[in-house]
Amino acid sequence: MWIQPGPLQGQHVSLEPLTEQHIEPLSAALRDGESWKLWYAFVPTPDELVLYVQQAVQGAERGEQAFVVKLADTGQVVGTTRFYQVDAANKRALIGYTWYAESVRRTAVNTETKYLMLRHLFEQCGAIAAEFRTHFFNQTSRNAIERLGARQDGILRNHMIMKDGSYRDTVVYSIIASEWPAVRTNLLFKLSQHHAR
Numbered sequence: 001m002w003i004q005p006g007p008l009q010g011q012h013v014s015l016e017p018l019t020e021q022h023i024e025p026l027s028a029a030l031r032d033g034e035s036w037k038l039w040y041a042f043v044p045t046p047d048e049l050v051l052y053v054q055q056a057v058q059g060a061e062r063g064e065q066a067f068v069v070k071l072a073d074t075g076q077v078v079g080t081t082r083f084y085q086v087d088a089a090n091k092r093a094l095i096g097y098t099w100y101a102e103s104v105r106r107t108a109v110n111t112e113t114k115y116l117m118l119r120h121l122f123e124q125c126g127a128i129a130a131e132f133r134t135h136f137f138n139q140t141s142r143n144a145i146e147r148l149g150a151r152q153d154g155i156l157r158n159h160m161i162m163k164d165g166s167y168r169d170t171v172v173y174s175i176i177a178s179e180w181p182a183v184r185t186n187l188l189f190k191l192s193q194h195h196a197r
Contacts, residue, residue, distance in 0.1 A: 002088035003065050003125055008116040011072060012108040012194070015116055018066035018080060023053050025077035026068065033102025039164060040135040043099045056082060056097070063088060069100065069113055078104045081113055083121070085131075092129040093121060108194035114148050115187040122180045129176045136169035147190075149183035150175050 008015040027049055030036070035043040044052035056066035059082070066082035079100035086093040095117055100109060121127040132150055134141040146152075150173035159170035175183055 001063050002091075003063060003083050003086055003093065003121070005060065005065055008067070008120055009072070010112040010116050011191075012112045013078075013116070014070045014072050014075075015067040015081070015113065016070060018053060018056055018068050018082070020050075020053055020057065022068045022077060022080075023050055026053065026080060029078050029101040030099075033100075033105070035099050035102075038138075039162070039166075040137045040168075041099070041141070042097065056080070059084060062086070066097070069109065071104070071109075078109060079113075081117065083117070091125070091127050092131060093127065094131045094133060095121075096133060108191055110144060111148075111187060111190050111194075115184070115191065118148075118175065118180065118183065118187075122177055127177065129174050132173040133170050134173075136171055142171060145173050148175070149179065149186050151179075 005017045007017070027046060030044070030046060030049060035041060036045045036048075056064075059066060063086040064082060064084045065086075067080065068077050069079040069081060070077050079098065081095065081098040083093045083095060084097060095114065098110070098113070118130055121130050130150075132145045132148075134145060136155060153172040153174050156170040156172060158167045160168040162168050
């Protein structure tokens with residue numbers, strides 16, 4: 001496997017490989033904010049969570065890696081994220097399927113989660129690019145991706161059919177290896193601001 005499974009440890013969060021044992025604590029995180037009601041986001045409903053986790057775990061057979069996001073100090077599960085569509089031959093992967101409990105949004109959680117994943121991808125795996133995709137209308141996600149330092153590559157029009165039958169225009173972003181040092185500096189600065197509060 002190009003992306004080795006294993007925990008990624010930060011000061012605010014720890015990322016642990018997702019297993020079916022995490023379904024119950026993930027369910028609690030999911031109910032905090034009810035993100036599945038956002039029509040433009042791929043967040044499972046409580047009834048879909050078991051299948052969602054099972055499919056994520058099965059992704060390991062394709063070289064993907066799903067994580068639960070835990071608060072480093074309490075161990076509370078507050079969300080999930082993953083590497084997917086992993087292309088080992090071309091040393092690139094997508095980062096996504098990310099969602100968090102409402103209570104940890106606008107905190108250091110997402111910044112450090114993405115920092116840990118990007119550091120792992122570029123520094124341990126030798127990636128040449130990390131890619132992010134989101135719905136054109138998901139402005140919150142687009143803003144978060146842009147704050148990381150990713151650049152927009154383009155828009156895939158009518159890229160997917162949503163659950164409600166609407167067509168999704170997918171906005172594609174990436175960070176390439178030569179940009180990682182500056183992105184890393186920016187993310188570490190943002191994290192230092194959280195420490196200062």
